[in-house]
Amino acid sequence: MCFLNVICVPDEVIRKRLLIDGDGAGDDRRINVLMKSFTKWCHSNFSPEEGFSQYQRMLTTLAQCEFSMGKTLLVYDMNLKEMENYEAIYADIERSITSAHEKIAECKKEIQRAKRIRKNRQEYDALARVIKQHPDRHETLKQLEALDKELQQLSHIKENVEDKLELRKKQFHVLLTTIQELQQTLENDEKMESDDTQESSMENGD
């Protein structure tokens, strides 16, 4: 297939060239022929019918020339309008390109922000997980309060017991000292009694 294309292409080119040049040669040739026939018509002696037919022929050639001129003018106008159209489209595309660029930059900023937010959220989650593992603060506070109360009660009891102990100690101390004193007094009395009997026996012996 591709070999055929290679051979056909020069044909196409030649055909196009012939068409284009043919048209141009046709127009030019027509004008030249017109001029030549006009001068010939003016200078030569034709019979009236021949002259008239030649005149008609020249009119047709002129009409053809005008027609082709009109056609080229229209084509020219069309080309100008097409150019304007394309310029407009081009400007439009330029504008949309710049706005797309701006949007891309915006989106990039957004993505950076979103990434930061995501990172913060993740860090928050991670810390929250760790915190959740620890017991609730209220619970711990309550437990602490209860323990405090217990501690107070126990120290109260301890104080009471200690006071009682002191009191008993003192009471026993008083008791013991009284007993000792009584013992002492009794001994003294006994001693005094024995002294008395000794003295009285000594008096009787004299």
Add this chain to the structure above:
Amino acid sequence: MGPVELLHMSVFSQSFSPCGRFLAAGNNYGEIALFSLSAALSPDASEGSQKPILNFTAHDGPVFSLLSTDTHLLSAGNGEISAWSWAELIKKVSQLFSKCMTSLEIPEINAMIINPKDNSLIVGGGDNNIHIMDMETGIFKSVLKGHTDYIHCLCFKEREEEILSGGEDGAVRIWGHTEIPLSRFQTCSGMVGQECARPQFGKWISCLATDSDWMLCGGGPSLSLWHLRSMSPTSVFPLPGCQREAVFHQDLIMSVGEGPYVSHCLHGGTVKAQIPCTPSSLNTLALNLKNTEHRVMTVGGSSHQIDVFTNFSYRAFSLSF
């Protein structure tokens, strides 16, 4: 370079030039290759533009770490840090600018980062310590001791000027301005981090990345996202292999490691995508954010090819050594 050497080549480190038009990559033979991104990304790129424009031997041992400052390329391998001028490299002159033979005898330097505020270079390596060097004078200002095994990766928190380091001992340490670590946490012992631990791989941390309050760490344990203020792991990523490098990028987390793909993950813990690449396992990932025209991601690993991603969702082409 014969075919056998090409087969056994691994790319360990990458760095983009300050202008963003060139990529330097270091491999396990000690060579650094310079690729021109503008040539490789231009519309009339050919096979030749995917080859290095300059390839020179920088170190005796592998080049584990590459870092670019505004004017120089720093490369580090087994114990020495060399500086190359980018202007000279772009003109294809591989003349050494300066070399610091660290008298401290660091066996290997795995990670280097820069503190831009006081212009110091922070180096971590095989001697379990972090050394801070002043770039103006070249003397080592201080040493941060604390790790019990060698350091794999370093990371810098710009806002608070803190250094994060991760090592073979499985601990991530945060260092402030003093030499005592601000805090440390073991990622897989104790109650903290139990869900990340993967004992079948070990406890070593090979990648660290930070994004102000958040930190990524992975390696032996699964890649996990930690909230630094509360020191708690918030998400564990279900990636099968050990991750060697991870970065934060916009709302995604990108990580590379064992397995011929780049994983895109969300902060919530889901793996959004796994983009296949040519090397069978990847060691390094670099993002060129300095230059908007050549905004690419490049990954390198156990292959002589470096994959270039223009749209982060698929591999565009590969540069090869």
